[in-house]
Amino acid sequence: MNIHGLRSLSLGYLLLPNLLFYHFWFNRAIAWVAIPLLLYLFYTQVRSSRRTDTEPISLTNILVVAAFALLITLVSGTSGICYQTFDYWSHNTKYYDLFRHNWPLRMQEDGPSISYYFGYYVVPSLLAKSWNTISDTIIFTWGYIGFFLGLMWVYLALNRKLILVFLALTVGDLAHVFKTFFHKFGKSLYIYGDFGIEFWSNFENLLWVPNQVIPSMILAGMLFYVIKRGLAVEDLFFPIVLTLWWAVFPALTMLLLTGVLTIRNIMLSGFRINWVVQFQKAILPGLLCLPVMLFFSSHNELPISGFVWTFRNDYRNSIIEFCVNIGTNITLFLLLGAYFRKTKPGVQNFLFYVVVMLLFVFPFYRIGKVNDFLFRGAIPYLLLVGMYLYEPFAAGKPLQVVLSRVRQSLPFGLLLLLLGVSSVIAVDRIVRAAKVNRITANLYPDKVRFSAIPYDAYPNTYLVLKERWSLREANQYLGKENSFYELYLAPR
Numbered sequence: 001m002n003i004h005g006l007r008s009l010s011l012g013y014l015l016l017p018n019l020l021f022y023h024f025w026f027n028r029a030i031a032w033v034a035i036p037l038l039l040y041l042f043y044t045q046v047r048s049s050r051r052t053d054t055e056p057i058s059l060t061n062i063l064v065v066a067a068f069a070l071l072i073t074l075v076s077g078t079s080g081i082c083y084q085t086f087d088y089w090s091h092n093t094k095y096y097d098l099f100r101h102n103w104p105l106r107m108q109e110d111g112p113s114i115s116y117y118f119g120y121y122v123v124p125s126l127l128a129k130s131w132n133t134i135s136d137t138i139i140f141t142w143g144y145i146g147f148f149l150g151l152m153w154v155y156l157a158l159n160r161k162l163i164l165v166f167l168a169l170t171v172g173d174l175a176h177v178f179k180t181f182f183h184k185f186g187k188s189l190y191i192y193g194d195f196g197i198e199f200w201s202n203f204e205n206l207l208w209v210p211n212q213v214i215p216s217m218i219l220a221g222m223l224f225y226v227i228k229r230g231l232a233v234e235d236l237f238f239p240i241v242l243t244l245w246w247a248v249f250p251a252l253t254m255l256l257l258t259g260v261l262t263i264r265n266i267m268l269s270g271f272r273i274n275w276v277v278q279f280q281k282a283i284l285p286g287l288l289c290l291p292v293m294l295f296f297s298s299h300n301e302l303p304i305s306g307f308v309w310t311f312r313n314d315y316r317n318s319i320i321e322f323c324v325n326i327g328t329n330i331t332l333f334l335l336l337g338a339y340f341r342k343t344k345p346g347v348q349n350f351l352f353y354v355v356v357m358l359l360f361v362f363p364f365y366r367i368g369k370v371n372d373f374l375f376r377g378a379i380p381y382l383l384l385v386g387m388y389l390y391e392p393f394a395a396g397k398p399l400q401v402v403l404s405r406v407r408q409s410l411p412f413g414l415l416l417l418l419l420g421v422s423s424v425i426a427v428d429r430i431v432r433a434a435k436v437n438r439i440t441a442n443l444y445p446d447k448v449r450f451s452a453i454p455y456d457a458y459p460n461t462y463l464v465l466k467e468r469w470s471l472r473e474a475n476q477y478l479g480k481e482n483s484f485y486e487l488y489l490a491p492r
Contacts, residue, residue: 001062003053003156003225008046010149010218014242015042017119020126021245022291024103025113027491030291041238041285052231057156064162065155069148075433076147076210079140080452082433086468087208088453093464094118096455098125099134104490107462112479112486114461115298119246120146120211134455146214147206153221157228157387159394168386170423172201172378174332175325177424190320195371197308197318197363198325202383203426205376212247212376219243219254220380224387227347233261234281241285244292249367249377253358257381260354261347291489298483301475305367326363330356336389336415343392352388355381369473389419 015038022034077084080092097105098121104113124138131138151165158164175198182189206213223236236258243251262282266273304311312318333356341349359381367373393401406413434440441450458464466474479486 001057003055004049007049017122018242018245020122065152069151072147073144076206078143079136082437084453085207089468092453092455093458094461095121097461099128112481115479116477117248150217157224161394164390168390169203170201170426171386172199172382173422173425175328189324191317197321215243215246216250216379220383237282237285241288249373250380253377254380295485298479298485300478300480303368303476308366330360355384
């Protein structure tokens with residue numbers, strides 16, 4: 001296999017749920033336009049990548065990433081083999097809901113549709129429908145393929161150094177380590193509110209939202225690889241648009257970043273624009289955003305949103321929370337970035353500083369009850385920061401490169417140690433998965449209590465959100481009866 005094959009598989013993986021989305025969630029007029037357009041854009045990207053994506057991927061590389069992807073899929077809790085986080089009540093019910101009911105999902109047979117991004121679940125649900133049984137194997141295999149593709153892009157971007165892939169996935173958890181340390185001694189650095197102003201690393205997020213981490217890894221890995229190889233950034237617009245049906249906030253943040261990079265390229269070229277290329281790579285995929293965003297905008301209730309200070313009265317506590325969670329990570333990123341700035345290509349430096357600036361700005365605005373925009377929108381950005389900071393150690397044997405740089409600068413060594421400390425949380429999660437799983441529960445029933453979260457505990461997505469989260473969060477995803485989507489786009 002080569003990069004061309006990886007790109008084709010990645011685009012195909014993101015594309016399949018979109019084909020189902022337009023077929024089942026839209027009327028024929030929309031589907032007959034959108035589906036051929038999706039296939040055309042897929043064909044043109046696959047065809048054009050044959051000339052540029054010739055770098056081979058060896059069988060050894062494939063086996064190494066496949067083994068690591070298996071570990072990641074198990075630790076994530078997918079299919080309930082190992083420990084599952086609370087969010088699997090939602091994940092499993094969505095899978096069951098899609099398996100059991102006709103599409104698009106509706107609260108009543110003739111009521112408005114459930115307005116949610118179901119991209120991760122629709123392919124496994126369709127296979128389960130065809131087999132007439134809901135299956136652990138199907139959802140596990142689908143998730144495993146996604147993790148494999150995402151990890152392969154990161155693996156290639158980091159010169160095929162697996163340890164650096166793991167470390168890059170843990171970037172963003174430094175404040176989490178500090179808070180855990182103080183918690184052990186009964187100390188809290190600030191008072192926790194009803195929503196957080198903090199980052200979670202890709203590794204921590206994959207335990208909660210594998211449906212959003214998978215496309216985020218693919219997009220971030222693709223972008224960093226494209227930047228390293230000097231390829232066309234505009235090629236990212238199509239996979240970003242495909243990701244909207246999977247994970248709306250990571251897609252929007254990546255759309256913003258890719259747009260900034262594209263504008264930079266246009267400015268550097270003296271505003272020489274090839275409108276044919278821009279139309280095919282940016283404008284056509286952009287047209288496909290419109291039906292998706294109209295579907296998402298058909299909510300009966302808008303999500304909670306606004307500047308964070310409009311939701312908080314204790315400004316002092318909020319400032320401390322911001323400094324601990326955001327300030328700690330941003331400061332570390334900038335200090336380490338200063339060491340690499342002179343040895344990195346200009347476009348990589350530009351990418352890094354734009355990402356860090358946006359990571360600093362995003363926390364000031366809240367969207368979603370638990371601040372989903374920050375928690376999820378930052379996923380691909382943190383992975384890009386991780387790849388930028390760890391890529392310099394991929395030129396040779398990582399340990400030797402690290403020791404060589406540390407000998408030259410002790411302060412740099414201390415900063416690098418702090419960056420590496422972020423991985424403590426991920427190591428703890430791996431240990432927990434090894435201790436709490438189906439096998440250990442069967443072997444040591446007195447010591448290990450574990451049972452997988454059932455798929456059919458709730459009859460539909462609305463009820464699980466209402467009973468396990470809140471009525472507002474459940475109503476947030478109810479479609480509006482007279483919305484533009486229901487009136488003009490929905491199937492009849």
